[in-house]
Amino acid sequence: MEANTEDVDEQQGQDPIEEANRNFHSTKDTAVSINEPVSTYTSHLEEAPETDDDNDTVGNTTFETTYGSDEDDSNDVPGEADIQRTEEIDAYSIDEEDEPPKLKYSRITGLPPNFFSRDPVSCCNIHDDYYIFATHSGIIHVTDPNFTTIRTFKAHRASILSIYTDGQFFASGSMDGTIVIGSIKDEKDIIAYDFKRPIHAVVLDPNYSRTRSFVSGGMAGKVIHSSKNWLGQRSDIVLDENNGPIVAIHSVDDILLWMNDKGISIFHTQARQVIKVIDKPEDSPRSDLYWPRVHSLEMDRVLIGWANYIWCIRVSIRTSEDKSEMASNKSRILPSAATISFRAVQEKKVEIEHVFKLDSLIAGISSFTDDYWMILSYEPPTADGDEKVKFNYPDLKLINSLNGEVDFEEEIGMKNIDNLGLNDYSLHRHIGSDSTSYFVVSAKDGIIAQEVQLNDRLDWYISHDRYRDAWEISEHLLSPEKRLNLGLKHVDNLVRDDGWELASQLLAEYFSSSMSYDEDFVKNVVSQWESWSSIFIQANHIKELTEVIPRSPKFSLSASIYDSILSYWIGKNVSKTVELISEWDVELYDSKKVESLMETSLEGSESSILRKCLADLYVKTYKPQKAVEHLMKLKDPNLFMFLADNHLLTNFLSDIPQIIKLKFSDDEYNNLPLKILENKLRDVIQVLVDHRHELNTRLIFNLMEQQHLTFINYLYLEKLNDIDDFLLSSFGDERVKLYSEFDRPKLLPFLMRSSDYDIDLAISICESSDFIEELVYLLGKIGENKKALTLIIDKLNDPEVAINFAKHQNDREAWNILLDESMTRPAFIKALIETADDQSNPFYDPISILKRIPNNVKIEGLKNSVSKINENNELNYLMNQLILKLIYGRSEAISKGYRRNLLKGYEIETNDAIFKELIGKFQTILFYNDSLDSNPVFKSQSEMFPQGMAVTAYTNLDKKLEHLQFLTNYLKSKSANDDL
Template sequence: MEDNHGYDEVRTMPVEYKPAEMELERRGSTDSKKVMNGNIEKPVRNGQDQPSGSEQDTETDSDEEEMPPLLKYTRLNKLPTNFFNRDSISACLFEDEFFAFGTHSGLLHLTLPDFTAIQTLKLHRSSILSIHSDNVYFATGSIDGTVAIGLLEDPSNITSFDFKRPIQAVVLSEDYATHKTFVSGGMAGEVILSQRNWLGNRVDTTLVKGEGPIMGIFTIGDIILWMNDAGITFCSIHSKTQLLNVKFPNDGSDEVRPALYKPHVHFPESDRIVVGWGKHIWMFKVSLKSSVDYGKNLGSILSSAASSLRAVPDKKVELEHYFELRLQIAGVASFKDDQILCLGFDTESKENSNIPELQVIDAVSGVDVYSDEVITKNYKNLSINDYHLGKHINESFTEYFLISAKDSIRIQVFSLNDHYNWYLKKGNYLKAWEVGKYAATPDERLSTGFKYVYQLLDDDEWECAVSFITSLIASNVKEGQQVDRLLEESRKVFMVFIDNGKVDCLAESIPTEPPLDRSIYDSILNYYLEERKLEKFLDCIHKWPLNVYSFQGLQDQLEEKIEKHDAFEDTYRDAIIHLYLIQKLYVKAIPHMIKRKDIRVLDILLTHNLASQITWRILDLVLLPYDDDIKGLNKLSLADAKQIFEKPMNLLVCNRHSFQTSKVVETLSSPKELRLILFLYLSRLSVIDPDLTAKYENDLIDLYAEFQKDQLLGFLKRRSNYDIEKAIEFCSNRRGFHNELIYLWGKIGENKKALSLIIDELNDPNLAIEFVKNWGDAELWVFMVSYSMDKPKFIKALLDSPDQFGKTYLEVIRAMPPDLHVDGLKSTLVRISKDNALNLQVSTNVFKIIDDETKGYGLEYRKYMTMGKVFHVEERND
């Protein structure tokens, strides 16, 4: 809270306004309010202390939507009591280093910006209407027709000038100490420039006259402006030329006279001028041009009277914006964000028309952004000219002062700290918490956050409360602020949830990082467990880290409940399975998982090499992925069975040294419906480790015949540990195993039996011929020929096959019964004859080629054998 020393209560009444689109965050309240030391209170209006019934409800709803005001007001109480009691203020001046207040009795009060008195001077016989300063000297103009000028450092040294007519305005030159020049004007209707000559006498020069009373005179740089019936006139001091004249707006009524209103001028920047006069606001821009040829003060006007300077327009003044307000203006000042603060009276409303109003308008659009009616002391007996508005900028902030004949009020923009306290007082703890990020200590803001939480609880907004606490914890933990206190306060709030049975909404959003007090989580889990809300119980233990609750005690409870074997046993098992798994207590989890037919147990056993722990649960493990009755296995196709039991088979085969083959075979041998699984097991194991299935190969023959007949022949060819005699007997006693029998007969050398089976049972001449060729036995070929002579199909196949033994065709033809009819025999014989003739011709031609080549080589050889060879012998001389 701010220091309130030196300030009293001020009442304000905000009026309806139209906020600019960009100013929505600065809207004022549409309800009446009271400001005491910067804190907003509801005033007592219409003689009623409290609203009743539906009015009270309406006011409550309005308060919930109410936005904080833009401005705050505090009454000044440091000023001397005679400011208002025995005398009243008639003019004000607010400078950076001092303030000046003129009174109706002609007194001038000089104070520091903190209102510490400097000196009080008696300067005039009646009201002071104008005060000006160049920060070295000050000047005052009075209704008594005099101008008083003094030195700020020695206020007692005063020089007075009598103009015989009331002075409305006076301004000093920028360098009064050098030129002793000032300009004044008033009811005489003249703008007079005055200067002391070298003899010390006052010399007056009239700059303008005959255009009505001079209502105000101001300077900016080397530009002078004044207001009279001709409007607002700007002149260049250097060139003595008029730069701009803006007429006072006339609505056609004789009552609209400029002299009825006091103009108010503010300089927000070095090249900007704001003029408030009547109901009108003008904003001007000055284009500055510097020149060493020109003087920079009012004193240059005198020397220019001798026409020694060039009359060159050295400045340009442009009207940027103009607005007409609903207020009669009593003061203007620049405000933040290109806005203007206006003091005035509402001309459109007869009710409370004598209550001063502060209005903030957009400097570009003229839109009314914010309005407050400020109730000052004795406001009913005051008029517009009894009010003044000043602005002062210190090192920390900007403040405004509303001064009336009987009152003085400081105006400040609502700060973040003000917003924070305002929301707190209104009970809007959420907004206070939001603003508190920038305006409160972490501890204060945390307290405010929990006030909002308890407010939500009072309103039965349980879900919103837990959501807010979650965000509160997240933000504070991230910033490392008040963590211990935060967690403790959160624990208290969450216990309220549990005590009121609001466990569901708490469990949905309760944070776990950082973990709260373990009792909170334990209470939630115990509640769900005892109330048998087991789905929510499972959801909690699945999403919460193990370290936030007492999991060991919870495991003991679940084990006890499982032993009761009630309707909820499966859910209890699911819960304890989860707890054991996240602790990696697989040995404890596995029995429960098998009971629940949890397929994950197979992966655990494979991954963590735990198969040796449960070798006695073979059937349970095998049937884990199968949900139907065992009798339903007979309906499964082999492909489906392979897919369903893939993991159990992987487990048994990969852990074949833990799961004894004999034990597995024994387990899967009965009931008979398990034979399909036994086949899957033995067939896979025989591929991975044939030695382990060697003694079960006879059984495998039976299993292959039953479940995968088309692979039996391959199995018989790959394996050799089965009993061939039993295999032959097995295949002989069943239909459709001819290929297997042929292989088995051939394996033991009974080729003729095998061939007879091919011929008699299969009636496949091509297979018979291939069988004989594979064995390469001529005797077997003769047997086949003789054995098949009564079979036209075989005779035809023999004649169509290549004659590898050189006399097959002849033997077949000779052995054929004369009366045997063979389809296509004639064409076959014709082909054979053609083939024989062609072979004979080919053989003859080959013989001829060979004979010719042989004869040529022989002749060549004989030629070389009968030739002599000449040797040249060199003679040697010894």
Template sequence: MAKKTPLEAVYDGSGQVHPAKLLENGRIDGKEKSPQDQHHDSVRGKETSITTEKDSFQISGSDDHVEESESEDEDNEPPLLKFTRITKLPKTFRRDAISTCLFHDKIFAFGTHAGVLHLTTTDFTPIQTLKCHRSSILCINTNGTFFATASIDGTVAIGQIEDAKNITLFDFKRPVQAVVLDADYKNSKTFVSGGMAGEVILSQRNWLGSRIDITLAKGNGPILGIHTIDDIIFWMNGAGITFFSIHSRTQLLNVPFPIESKDGLRPDLYRPQVHCPETDRIIVGWANHVWMFKVSLRQTTDSSNNLGAILSTAASSLRAVPDKKVELEHYFVVKMLIAGISSFKDDQLMCLGFEDSTGEGSSLSKIPEITIIDIFTGEETHCDEVVLNNYEQLSLNEYHLGKYIGDSSPEYFLVTPNDAIRIQELSFKDHYDWFLEKGNFMRAWEIGRYVVNAFERLETGLNYINQLLEAKQWSEGATNLSIIISGTSIAEDDAFKDCAISKWTDMFMRIVKSDHVDVAAKNIPIAPQLGTCLYDAILEHFLKNSRLENFLHYIQLWPLQLFSIHKFENELEELIEKDNDLVHYYRDALIHLYLEENRFSKAMPHMLRRKDMRALTVLLSHNFLSQYKDNLLDIILLPYDGKLEELSRMPIVEIEHKFDKSLELLVRNRQSLHVQQVMSLLSDPKELRILLFLYLKRVSSIDPLSTAPFETDMIELYSEFERPALLHFLKTKTNYDVEKAIEICSRNKDSYNELIYLWSKVGETKRALSLIIDELNDPKLAIEFVKNLGDPELQEFMVRYSMDKPKFVKALLSSPDEFGRTYLEVIKGMPETMEIDDLHKILMRITKENSLSLIVGTSIFKIIDDETIEYATELLRIRCLGKVFRIEEDD
């Protein structure tokens, strides 16, 4: 259950909380009105004093506002509702108490115990005051044009709102407690009433002015209330809640009043409270019970579906089939006796009443409560106790709750015989004012974006920050100041932008000067940009106190336009010249600043001193390596931190990867930095030759002409660093010295393939073949080598040279021999004592091949011989033929 809040304080509408208790005479501890109260009076309009015979009192100015008591000041959230006393009710209420009231979307109506009806506009401006009855008015109803009142004197009065002189009285002899008009009363002259007689009577004036009555229900005790929705009538009496269809003239639903025990509540002791939040929804609160109904309305418009339609078909013996459906959606019991009920936001109900004290005595002297109830669970979510004038003497049925939805948010009205309170949800402005009053400036600032101008909201946020700084809460102050800055839009108004930036800068400077620089630096915004002096002060603090890691962090984090960059560049240059232990921090900071400004020539000397790899990136992106020829070796070696002696121990792949940018830089600048210059630079010491090799290799692949003069040198480098690729280089390049290449390869015992290629290139084929046979011992390569050259003399040399090598003899006998000469020479030349594996099989294969070759040769010769004889015979035949001569005669 929600916590109850007694409303004994005064709410003046300005957000100011006055804990003074409202006294019986209406004054608030005798305090004078504040300027805020006077301003609020000017908004509400001129106040009206109210005096009653029972209790004479005055209510003036802001003393008419009711709010939470001081006992709940510790709450951090504003109240759900605000309560304001209404002062514009007619003055006659001083001596004539209110007995009933009606809040319609067009008019408000108030009936008194003296039978007087007061009609006002929705802002309580009087329309007219009518003396309708001799005693208390118990019910008021209107269709917007006509009004009807029911009185304890047994009469019903019907009149036109705009014509106060024409009122018709209908006398029912018994007290009438409920009346409703037909929506088309102007034409139908029909209404329904009920009261202590226990009958629901439908009445109509005929054309002669006589009244015709039809009793719709009777015999279940007094009629406590009658209401309509569309063409459905429903009433409450001892039988419970009964719904009746006008169109079909049938009862649609009856819900009995629950009797919890033989000592349970008597329904006739409590006035039912009815509210229709929608055109098809009905809420009924009765005693401590709440019902919610859903009505299926008709789909088509039928002009006969009004109260008068019942009269026109009353004599018919036929009954129409019911065309409506009424369903009970929710029912629950609450812990209070209900004096008024209305819909509230988000599936909630607002109930007016007292705590349920059945069996504990009278409901008199209880403080009324406004309770918010969840529709689906029936549980209380909020509860306020409202201290009204003379509440000790009032019973449940003397309270009234009405709802009015105007142009803004809904308003609720709590009315008693001598008092009236307007109930509203707190608006954003109310919340803003409440938080201001409580000193919760941050919450006020959050809400302020919707209710106050930018300047006022700015001051609210600054008040919160000032509150934190005054309490020495520097970290919280800086954090929340950053939040406030990021949550404030300054783009649309230059004047506000200048003002806000100035004040925010001052606040951060206050934190900096309090020696909480880290807190300020961590929270200071990048956008919007505050005053340059603020960023300078933070950086200056870090620099002067040798907190260089912090200095470097923030110059890297902050855009250059935030601080005085040239000022700090000059300071750093001066500090570098002093050459102390922190010089590398100064250089790193200076390098960053120069690079951010694209002042690469200024940054380069410092980058080289710091061996900063970014120097290579800069030189690759901007073509000015020629300016640093004197530092070329330092630039090339930037990626390497070790000793040169250890460079040769690294795998060549790793070296190439590490020096990738350095090599790329040299290659790209080959036009301004000639190959000869790089060779001179990287030839000594010898540990650099690996870089020279990698450089020449890259240049050769993209610009062979530039490395052509240095191909001989490259052969030596290939032989030293990448010998497996040397043969391919020798085969693809032509501008090297072959004799020098042979000399280089001869120094390497494993360069046989290269020497074979080089010897053959200069015509020394026998020397090349000798290397294959003697060093490589590769008969297959030797045979292929000889076959590719096609030199018979070299063939004979190979056979003679390899006769003492069984492996070669076997290879020669196993290789194809087109004419069989090699086989013969090998067999004749091989030593008799030489042992060759599988020689028998080899000889059988050779013999078989020779036999087949002989057969094939003989067959071929036979074919050739036969064809020769055929062609010769044909030739002789042709020669034996005679010849034809053509002799031309002389003319």
């Protein structure tokens, strides 16, 4: 149904722009034409009255307008140099605050002088590319985001209650009942419509440049969709009516939302119907008393704040395919032949995600960061005890979008708030290239709030002497030098408050984080290290400094710093001294000075820990010889290996026995088994052997002998024998003694294989030690066979040893002595009979033994021994027969095989070219082979025998046999001659 609200000017055929200009000129003396240049309007404006800005109050805080950068970045345009765009407000002057505020503020000062003062702002629209401010006098002021004026003109005769822009066109609705729509840049592209009743809200069609349609509403209580028909006249369709004044209209894609007494109506433009109505809560105030605030969160979400309620609504939006199928000529709402389509319209889904009720009224709403919403709350005036009305400052609140809880709240100290109501305030968001700004605008003032950035936090920390916090956040904000200075200021504050321990820890942190920069800066760091180290030392806080002082020589700090630290600890704490010297590089300090201090300290009081540390220090400074004295006092069991590793064995040769003894406690070595001694001295013996060309073997032997360390000599000579036995050629007698004392099983083999010893001495040693076997060998070696056999028979009473001795001597005299002595000993007689063999046959045989046995000698088991001899003889005979039979059988097999190979025939290929050639010669063909395993070689008679031999082909068998015999004899004789 069309509304009967066509423009009277259009009905009379008059130009609406000229009529608007005429009406605007007649309203006020300061009014200007819609097309009047900006400079003309500016010249007519009266200057705003001066206000006291030196003590502005914003965010419940007193601010100084001098805070911030000294540079003027207002980007003034020519002709507007007297207008400051924004006035930064110091929001960080509250001493009670522990942390930087979330928001910083600046006052809008870039508008014409009369704005906010003589001509209050009635509404505004903050677009990504443009700012539009409208006043109660009907003036519209358009700027870019830098507040550079683009246009300023009078558009209405009364207060402008709604302003809208899509970035190309703007639309304004006024209390005078008119709507003005025009291009932002093209001053000539503008048109006005009169709806006769106050307009509260107006929005343009998303395709206004093509459709020239828009939606409006106001006190008439109607939501009207206006467009131009095919005759170019305005055509209106009422979308909703009779539900009270329209207080807001908002569009999201193809969805319209309007608010009136009925609540929130959601209209689908393609379906041409209201798809959902959200009723007003029963406890909410009158609709037109507090106008709602609408903000688009995302493409498919809308945030509505109305009175003290918040709704978060989600709608399904169109796809690109849906948009391409839209009617392109006329209004999507106006049914006509060009727009009627039978295509099914996609069903829209509307979902209420959240509904929150607040304790305060909402004058503005916007999205914030991290799932937060920003709310501009309004508190109605209150009366004090004298019934004087008190107007309250608005508050900015951050509400958690998940639970509706208020997590942040701050009062905004705006100017001239008296007599202002909720509808006089608004909140807008602008996403700039650097940061997001939040515009808090009232009729009398405008403030821009921005989330505090790192730079702002840094400035706040510095201004509050919070240098530690400033240092932590300034890594990417300040140069290394400035950042280090912040840290040092923090350290200085800690030192002033006697916080030396924390100061030292942070000092190390600040310096260590600065070592990755250029060389000049590193030099500065080193210089600062030295300065602060001196401060700590002079204040006698060396303990704190010790824990943080650099321990790497790359810092190149003065050695005197480290000398002072070590000097302090040497006289105070031995354990700490040892820790530092073990961990610090010797290049850090003056080692000579420290060594002298340690020597002096040890003279006064003994400390094994300090002495060991001093010895280690001597080693680090390449003076191991000085360390030996201290290690000997410490009875270091590893001292011998220390000497070896540092090539000092020759320097302390006479002390080697005593040094080796350090590996044992007291006289422990006298009671330990040789095996354990060998394990404990394995490394020592190996070193002595490895240094055999450096350390004289005889000298080492004598030193050990003098200290009664003969077990070392034994182990030493044994190891040396494995490596270089040539060096032991003069140690024969010593080895006999050592073997007799420590390892008798090796004595006899040594005596048998060596001749580098005094045999008389060896005999003496064996006699004194009662070593019969060794003594028997030695006596036999010097020809004392009788004495030797006597020892075996009398001492050992072992017939087997006696027989083996006689066999070894292989001497008839020895055998005779053995036989004579054995005749009275049954065990010996039996052994001689049973062990008779080829080696003993030249000297006796079992039969002769049997004949010599005395009659009175009883030999147990003699019968078995005799039987055994007989069995052995028969067995030998059988074994010989078997062996002979095997030899005969093998010979016969070889002979038969040979004969068979000589007589066997061979297959030959008759097609072979060589064979055919031989057959064609009519000669005797011979074949032979050098090996029984290979095939024969064929040759003709003429090739095998000299000329003149008979080569006649015979057909008579006898002749052939005679010829064959002749050839055979010839070959045999030739073979015999070749062998000779």
